[in-house]
Amino acid sequence: MKTRLAFILASAALLAGCATEYQPHNSEGGYSEAPIEPGVWRVKIASTPYTLQQQIQDFSLLRSAELTLQQGYSHFTLAAPDGKASAQPGPDVVVRMFKQRPKEGAVQYDARAVCSQLGTRYEVTCRDRPQ
Template sequence: MKTKFTFILACAALIAGCATEYQPHSSEGGYSEAAIETGVWRVKFAATPYTLQQQIQDFSLLRSAELTLQQGYSHFTLSAPDGKTIAQPGPDVVVRMFKQRPEEGVVQYDARSVCRQLGTHYDLTCRDRSQ
């Protein structure tokens, strides 16, 4: 029984070590972005097969928030590249940035809050325009 538990623990550590980190895109995956127009960017997050779906969503949301702050905005919304509304972030999103909170009824994010919450969870610090 002890050997089986040790084996499972070793496999879990190995798989966790293969997961994509929050980093600019490289051969191991990561985020990339491209400006579409002023205040609108496309953010992509490439991951290894060992990266959990929740982590992909979190890193996509975190990069969207960090980029929003770097561009001098405070809030953002997300949509799919085809313009459809999405319920949660995915590996390929369009980020619309706002200087202040957008109208009610739209799923919106406060960039500083996202950075604070996800940054704490993953032990990361968002870089904004002042850094």
């Protein structure tokens, strides 16, 4: 029984080591982005097969929030790359940024609040401006 438990714990540790981390894109996954027009960017999250869907969504939101702050905005909405409104963060989203909270429309996110909540969870400090 102890051998089985040790095997399970070792396997879990190994799989956790294979999960994608919050980082710029490299051979192990991560985020990338590209501008579409002023205040509109496309964010992609590349992951490994061991990355949980919730983590992909969290990284999508976290990178969108960090990028929003870096571009001098405070709020953002997400849409699917095909232009359809989407409230769900995912591996490929279009981020529309706003200087202040929009009065109506799609689901809106406060970039500082997202950075605070998810940054704490993943031990990431959002930067307002790129270094």
